[in-house]
Amino acid sequence: MKKYFFFLLLFTSVNAQKLNNLHSPENIKLFADHLFSEKDFLRAALEYEKLPEDDSINFKIALSYQAIEKYDAALDRFAKINYESNLYHISQHQYFKTLLLSEQHDVLQRKIIISENTDYQKYLYISYLFTSDKLPGKDEFLKSFPSNEKVELSFFYEKKKNPPYKSSLTAGLLSALIPGSGKIYTGRIGDGITSFITVSLLSFLSYNNFTNDHDFRGWLFAGLGFFFYAGNIYGSAVSAEIYNSQVDYQFQKKLKEYLEQKNYFISE
């Protein structure tokens, strides 16, 4: 009786193991899909890579790599998707999105100009918003995007066409006329007031010492005052440059946030 029971147990165990093959392609795919839906993209990609390649697997791997910012690997996978596949169109959109995310603007612009496909024109224009002043007319620019997004996009267009830059020359000239005013012009009010007080004080001390026949101290304060004055002109010009780079940085940050929010105009 014991022997029968033992053999029965052995048989069911072996059979159960055969039936529940955890590493079958179906199970791997189920597990990978679960990881993907849980946004565990790195592990999802590793699981998908164990499966034989097809378009849907490549697409999922590419999306996973895109999500974890392994853009080159994602681009490779998107490029492998067959032209005749149902996923080809959406993969091309994702491909251009990946190029935008990885800031490969040269590649993106070259590919879209060569393809002459009007569907992808919007990515070219978005890329222009990031990189250059080659933007087309406003109507032409807005034509490529959905009509309900035109208000916000026209805001970005205007900001790119007419960025609120400050002129280095103006800042320098203002500071040459009234010390510190160039810094106030670039938004550094505290620095501007400090500059004005320092240069004024040193000039007064110099004047006061010269009038009281303390020539050495007069020259000392005059020299110091001159260097602070010249430094303030230089600093004002640089301050305008820093202001401009902050404008660029903020513009790009807002644009990226907006595009992320709109999923780069790719329908789910």
Added chain:
Amino acid sequence: MKIICNIFLFLILLNNLSAQTEKEKWGKTETDYRINYHNEEIKNPEPKSYGEFFLHSVHSAYRFFISDVDGDNCPFQPSCSAFFVESVKETNIFQGSLMFFDRFTRDMNIFKKGNYPIIGGKFYDPVEQYTFTEEKNLLMPE
């Protein structure tokens, strides 16, 4: 048998005594509490010209007579004196001096908080931002 055991124990004792060879490792170490200078070149300058020799002499004198006595009080990183040396190296004596006087004005501003990113408890204000040449976007405060 007893003799063999004693010899064996003696050998073990010898072996254990000679096992620790890196005795210095456990010794007291000299701790340097001074904050590192912005770069090693400034700490140990090797002047290449008379101009640099003069610059480093002034900087060393400043460090010896003022900075070391006064302490690490500059709110910026790099400190104003290190900024001066670096700015002269990056550009020239004239532009470097202008950059230094501009920095000194910024140092005197009592409302500077919020204008600079804070790294290591100091306002990060590197030379590269003021040379008109480098990309500045990466250095902007959030």
